[in-house]
Amino acid sequence: MNKQKVKLVLADGSEYSGYSFGYFCSTAGEAVFNTAMNGYPESLTDPSYRGQILIATFPLVGNYGVPEGITEGNLHRFWESDRVQISGLVVSVYNEDFSHWNAAKSLGDWLAEYRIPAIAGIDTRALTRKIREKGSMLAKILALNDVEWHDPNSENLVAQVTVVQKEIYGNGEYRVVLVDCGVKNNIIRCLTQRNTTVVRVPYDYDYTDEDYDGLFISNGPGNPKMNTATIAVLQKAMKSNRPIMGICLGNQLLALASGADTYKLPFGHRSHNQPVILKGTNRCFITSQNHGFAIDSSTLSDDWDVLFENANDGTCEGIRHKSKPIFAVQFHPEASGGPNDTEFLFDEFLQLMVKHKQINK
Amino acid sequence: MNSKYHKVLVLGSGALKIGEAGEFDYSGSQALKALREEGVKSILINPNIATVQTSWGVADRVYFLPVTPYFVERVVEKERPDGIFLSFGGQTALNCGIELFKTGFLAKHNVQVLGTPVETIINTEDRELFARQLSQINVSTPRSQSARCLDDALQAAEKIGFPLIVRSAFTLGGQGSGFCSNAEELRELSINAFSYSPQILVEESLWGWKEVEYEVVRDRFDNCITVCNMENLDPLGIHTGESIVVAPSQTLTNAEYHKLRSLSIKIIRHLGIIGECNVQFALDPKSEDYRVIEVNARLSRSSALASKATGYPLAFIAAKLGLGYGLHQLKNPVTAITTACFEPAMDYIVVKIPRWDLNKFSGVSHEIGSSMKSVGEIMAIGRSFEEAIQKGLRMVGQGMHGLVANTKLNFPNLEEALVHPTDMRIFAIAEALELGWTVEKVHELTNIDRWFLGRMQGIITLEKKLMQVASVEMLDRETLLEVKQFGFSDFQLARLIYNPGPDDIETRQQVVRYHRIQLGIVPVAKQIDTLAAEYPSETDYLYLTYHGIENDTSPNQSNRTIVVLGSGAYRIGSSVEFDWCTVSAAGKIRKLGYRAVMINFNPETVSTDYDMCDKLYFDELTFERVMDIIELEKPIGVMVSMGGQIPNNLAMRLHNAGVKVLGTSPESIDRAEDRQKFSEMLDMLHIDQPRWKQLSTLEEVERFVDEVGFPVLIRPSYVLSGSAMNVVSNADELRHYLVLAANVSKTHPVVVSEFIEGAKEIEFDAVANNGEVMFDAISEHIEFAGVHSGDATLVFPPQKLYFETIRRIRKIARAIAKELMITGPFNMQLLALNNEVKVIECNLRASRSFPFVSKVLGFNFVEAATEYMLGRTPGYLPPSMFELDHVGIKASQFSFSRLSKADPVLGVEMASTGEVGCLGTDFDDALLKSMLSVGYRVPQKSILVSSGPLRSKLALVEPLRLIERCGITIYATRCTAKFLAENDVNTIPVAWPDEDSQPSSIELIGSKQVELVINIPKNLSREELNNDYDIRRATVDYNIPLITDARLAAAFLMAICNKNINTLDLRSWDEFFETKQ
Known part of the structure; x- marks a missing residue:
């Protein structure tokens, strides 16, 4: 050579x-x-x-x-x-x-x-x-x-990687609006495997008038604060009682939409071996991660709890709304690559949609 | 956390044997460390006296007793522990624990099994239960079906699909087994198999599939991690202990890696393991299809490897989990700031290579396969596969310098050597690639993944390039760096570029080294930190690589650094005892306020635990690498005398390079090592030695033999691999051996020594200071002289030595110590016949018996030697051996049952793989415990004897008479029976294997009618050995205890007559010293 x-x-x-x-x-x-x-x-x-x-x-x-x-x-x-x-x-x-x-x-x-x-x-x-x-x-x-x-x-990296127009995947009972901030394909696979129809929309799309059972905010690149349009739509969506799940950038956007703050980590978490603790339990999960920014948990409002915490540096690894069916994680339960030990979180999301749909029948 | 347990019993693994070796000293030591940290009192049962775990300050109490239900029960009754660890002592501890559980003993005595429940262990041990368990969670295991007739077999084949393996049940050595890929072949194979056995097993063949292992950990909160995955370079079909293994896996995609990882976790959850477990997979190289091959619900060889490979202390963490911790509640001890609940990220690759010693056994096949034959292993670390594999092949030893630039091996049939793997296959691959065979072709013949072969191909390409170079100066910096990154040593470079003779290689190597350093090409030290540099780590666990521009470690300026050279791969003749020596030395160095830097590369050791020293270099013990490290560390001295022969051999070269070698001067070491120089010194000191000569013609040899008489011991001076020492008893044999085997000539001289029969052999261990012997320990062999000292049964203090003999030995030792100005440990082997003492050998280093005599005396020889070597004086000296109120006996462990067809006879070549040492109130007490520890059982009904030469017959008469009186039936071969009858001992005569009459000796063995076989060869000549090989081999194959030395047989028979197992002394190690009046 x-x-x-x-x-x-x-x-x-x-x-x-x-x-x-x-x-x-x-x-x-x-x-x-x-x-x-x-x-x-x-x-x-x-x-x-x-x-x-x-x-x-x-x-x-x-x-x-x-x-x-x-x-x-x-x-x-x-x-x-x-x-x-x-x-x-x-x-x-x-x-x-x-x-x-x-x-x-x-x-x-x-x-x-x-x-x-x-x-x-x-x-x-x-x-x-x-x-x-x-x-x-x-x-x-x-x-x-x-x-x-x-x-x-x-720069606005999300705009570079988001989907150009609405796309539909799967043919399941539950309709999920997926806000594509640079979504990994395996998130879509994980959702469609769980009896859902995924409506993938661009990052700045106003989906609030769409018919959906659950909202999913994807991962994506860059500084979360750049995504003002996404945050604005999200703030509207959060007023409804429909389930919302976020991953990575989605986690940060939910926090920002709720009024909390994010910050840049010195060198981020990019690996397949990040341990996260489910707060208040003895359960610790190995997760795949790829992020340079994190939620400042001290700025979370009283409506929110920290859901997961990094077992090494104590950073916020996920949040949950105290009364609404909203949660998000900083790590990647869809893995690919990395361990899929937390893929059950997609099941949780589905359960929230099932419950919501039953109540609102 | 306050442990709810107060006293925990840990079962060790006993003597090192093939398949169960040093890794369990590591895991047991870690478990004991964890208990100590928690303030839980620990009791250890392990007769392996040479281990670190049975050393001072590791367990609170040590019992040198057999790890068998009887003895464990007695210790439990005495100590009343509330918990027991079964998973740190290999299969030995596990089997013993299962039995204690099944009999209800543990429950009855309220002893809680810590960690994985016994039910789970049983589920993993029984193949059928295991398959059933896994099918419950839809996890695949190899499909198999038993068949009782041909139709059954054909039906099974239809269900499972070809290719298939047919195995006949209930046969030894794989008779009637084979591989078939269609119905016709199956028909043929089955008919043959049914002739051996009424039942056969038809199993899907996974030949050629990848073999992948995961080390999985689970805590009681159901948190699971996989600490490491490992990929076997050798595909399925070769036992993982016989395979070259890399970590992490190199040819698995993310999907495959995590599919198997998730399955491992699913399995560990379903089985309910708490602690550590190993899962072995077969992975289809052409899809993501897989099978689970095996689950080991305990610490294993692989888990020790994974610990060293990643830095994650699996055994330590597993012990903490057993005490009730969660993974997330523990810190990762390497970083000390991150959690233990994570999966290590490696930023290097490790390669494990087995160490075989098959040349030490006569009759054993060199083919490797589904059973384990290797006696040790090494682990090489690099930042490329090429770098690691070449390092590793040097570490294995046996004269290899890497993948290439070795002495030509000349495979007579290369294709055969690739298809049917032997211990030398990796070199057959190298040769094939050198000959221009394509990666594809080699892949087809070996099934080894093309990626690995491609890397080897790269090494060959560079080799060829180097052979075209006229001098090292012609290599530019870039090329030379690339060559070093491909793992080439300076030696390999010198040989490939200059092709020098043996006298010239040293100089050429220096030329290469000089040029390389001129160009600024030096390796850098990188840390193993479990997190690929994501977090800072305080632990100096290091390796050297040429793939780097900066060191992770800085030299210490304190001027207090001492480098300790470790013992390398465990092999026959050098194993855990030298690890104990180096660990003891490093510990003492630190206690004295110095910094200990350890170099070693054996993943089965305690010395390679990063917390045993201030800095650990997990790297080669070659001159080149040791010098690299010395240049980084700038130590005030190097200790070469604790790690056995490997470091000892470096003494002179280090000295010549200006390195300060601590203790006895390298010139003196050379005078003891060099046969000629040593002999001259003995003559000068008027010390007697067996007569010997180096000779180069048949006539010279015959003349010398006329002088000293038969038998003689012959050592060829150059042997390609292994040693071919031989005892020759008559002229025919002599001629045959010299012409055919040794090819004696001017360039291949042989050393012929007088072989003294009927003498006593004595082991002398001592520590000297400035030429003065400070203290010593004298042990005697039970066997007749001629049994290798590593195989002999040792008694200390000696029970049957004349006082005059002892006086003479000490006089000799004083003279030698003074002449060689010894400072530090030394050891001599001597012969004594009627107070005439001859010196056989002298080593100016710690010996195999140092831990044994140290622990019997209650005084650490190595620590004291270390003090002298650092110019200090120990605070106190050991008691005189005459004052001991107990006897210590060291017995050897043999692994013949693992080495199919090997002749299980003891001779001048060492054959044992391990040893135990037990203390007793008297000789019989200690002997019985030590022999029970290495697998002997007390016969209750009958034994078989063939008693060999007259002196053996004489030695056995009295013991056999006593045995007969005890009501034990004696079967004896013809001559023995006749001799015993003449001496009023009744026996039942039996036929030799080649005779037709009844009862036949082989049948007695095969039907297990005899419980002990004593088989003494008349002499050690080939012809004589062949005579009753069949008896000895059958004895081993049917798992019946065998003794081949008359003195040991006599001692054992006397001991079982004199003692009852119920009356054996059960005192712990410390109690032997307390009860002294």
Whole structure:
């Protein structure tokens, strides 16, 4: 393999030289690290990574290639959206050959297809330690030409990843309006598997006049406070008594809509091994996470309880309305990638809809 | 949390054996540590005296007793514990616990089984119950059906589908088993199988499927985590203990990883495990189809590996869960700030490779498969598979330098070597790839995933590139770095670039090293922190890699750092005893206010627990790597004398590199290690030794043998793998051996030694300071001299040594210690015949028997030696061995039953895999307990004897007479029967295996009519050994105790006549010292 040299430059001025794979070009974005040990096709297509240069702490990436982008009922079967979402990828070791029955191409070829540059040969542990200490920072992968720094959190990323127009999935009894702020496909799969019809709407769509049994606010990239339109519609929707569930960005948007505040974590949670405690119980769950912002639980109004709490740093991992059927979690019960130990939360959501529908018959 | 338990009994696993080794010292030690932290009084039963868990300050009370229901019951009655841990002592503890549970003993005595309930354990142990349990929750296990006739078999095949495995029930060694892929083959196979057994098992074949394991933890609140998943490089069909294993899995997608993870959790919940459990899966390499192969509801070899691989202390946490904690209530001890309820994220890859010692056994097949034969393992850590596998293959030892650049192995049939795996298969793969076989072809022959083969292919490509290079200076920085990232050692580089001779390799290696360091290519130390750097970690659990630009650790400036070199892979001749030595030394170093830095790579050890030292480098013990670490740590000294032969062999090279070796000088070590130099020194000191010579022609050898007489011991100077030591008893054999086996020549000389029969062999352990012996321990072998000291049964203090012999031994020791200016531990093996004492060997390091004599004396030899080596004086000295009111006996554990076809006879090559040591009021008491601990049983009705040479016959007459009086029937082979009749001992004569008459010895064994077999070969010549091989092998195969030495047999028979099992001394270790008047 003919190795082309590229370098990774961080906002603090440090430089790391490595080899190019994927698309040979320069890019800029926010450098974040993820400590998952597999699941790169899922991560790379997760819209929440929009604008970010992803550092994989696990040193070997690409071993099992990438599955074909097969579409099944309007959804990619193996991907979390219909494209690679990251701006760049940083790994320690990359091998072009791969091995898996379900693989269609190599990670490098796939990235090249989407014109995403990647750099290998980097001490990703050293980078991670730096980000852990100094916080997430802007970064560039430089091939031939230099590019401007680019802070994805300063722009409306959600607008870039949301669906253009309303789309319908499944044919179940319960109708769920899914506000797409950059939804992962597996959320839709988890919902449609549970006797629902999912009405996926753009992030700024006013669905309050739609007929629905439950409202779902999806995950998505960037600073939650950028999504003023989504928050405004949500505030209207929260006045009704219909069940609402949120995930990740959806969790933050619900908090903001309720009047609480959010803040940027120093380097976020991006991994498959985050423990969360169901408040007031002895139950602790291992969750998949990908977020840079969090709810400041001290700003929650009296109507809300903290539902889950991170067992390591005590950050808010979910909220619940004290009287209405509204709850949201910061982590990803839909997993993909990561553990699916909290997938039961979708069942809870369904139960809330069942109950609501019975009462309002 | 205040534990509701006050006193908890922990069952250990006894002696190390194949399939149950050092990992249980690690898990037991962790459990005891957890109990101590909770303020719960701990009682340990484990006869394995060389373990760390039976050392001072680990358990509150230790019983060196067999882990069998009888002894555990007595200890429970005496100690009245309120809880018992069964899951930290392997299968031994589990089986014992199940029996105690089934008889209702535990319930009767209000002893609560902590952690996983026994019912759950029983459900996982019984294959049928297990399959039923899992089918209740729709979890798949391999489909199988039993058949009693051909039609049954064909019907089963229809239901299950081809390919299939046919196994015949109730046969030994897999007779009548096989693989079939269509009805015709099945027909043929079944007919054959039915000729062995009335019932056969038709099972779906998962041959070639991936084998994946998960380590799962659950607490009483139903919180579940999987700590680690592991992928076997060798596909299903090879026991996981025999497989190369990587962690985390490398070829599984997210969907596969989490499907199996979720299944593991579903299983652990359904079974109701509290603590730790291991789930083994077969995964179809062409779909997401899977089968659950096995669940181990206890700590296991895999869980020890997972602990070391991730840093997550599984056994410690499992013990806390058993006491009632929830996972979320415990801290992750590595970070000390995050919760224990999480799943470790690794940012490196580990490779586990088994260590086999098959060359030590005669007759054993080198093929590996569904039963375990390996005796140890290593774990290599890297940031690429290439780096880790090459490191790992060096760690395994046996003369390999990595995947490539080894001495040519020359597989006669390479394809065969790939299809039918042996302990050398990985090197067959390397050879195939070197020959240009494609990854695809190798994959088809081995079923090993292409990804792994692709990585090996990359190593081969670089190898070929290096062979084209004329000098290391021609490699630019980038290429050299890449080569190092692919795990090549400086040695491999030197060999591939320069192809030097044995005299030149050292210099060439130095050239490579120098050039590399000039280019700034040095490895960096990375932390294992369980969270991939997401949180800071205070724990210095480290490995070295070339995939990095910065160190996670900074050298300590205190000038108080001591590096302790560990013992490497457990193997025959070096195992847990050296781990005990290094752990004791590190502990003492810290107590004295120094910083202890440990280097070791054996995942089955306590020394690789990151909290046993200030810094742990889980890395190679090669000169190159040790120097890398020394350059990082800048220690004031290195300790090479505690970890056995591996570190000892590094002494001179470290010394030459300017490293301060603590204790005895490396020049002295060399004088003891070098046969010629040592012999000359003995001559100079007028110390006697068995006559020996290094010779290079047949004529020279014959002349020497004329001088010393048969038998002689012959060691070839160069052996490819393993050692081929042999005892030769006559001229024919001598000629045969020298010409065919040793190929004696100028370039391949042999060492011939006089072999003294009928002598006593003595083990001498001591600690010296500045050439003066400070204290010693003298133990005697029960067996006749000639049984390897690692296999012999040792008595300490000696019971049958002349005072004069002891005086002479000490005189010799003083002279040697003075001449070599010994400071620190040393050990000698000696022969004594009528007070004539000869020195066989001298090692200027701690020996296998150090933990044994230390614990019998109640004084830690290693700690005291450490003090001297650091220039200090211990506060007190041990009592004289003459003042002890008890006797210690160390007995060996053999694993012949695991090694099908191996000849279970003891000889000059060590064969035991482990040992125990028991204390007793007298010789018989200690002997009986130690022999019961290694699996002997007291015969009640009948025994079979063939008594060998005259001196053995004489040694056995009296004991057999007594045994007969005890009412035990003696079956004896013809000559033995005749001899005994002449001496008024009644026996029933039996036929040899090759004779037709009745009763036949083999039938007596096969029908288990005899409960002990004593089979003494006349001598150790091949011909003689072949004679009654069938008797010995059948004895082992039918699980009947076997003794092949007359003195040990006599001692055992006397002991069972003199003692009743009910009268054995049940005192704990500390009580033996308290009750002294």
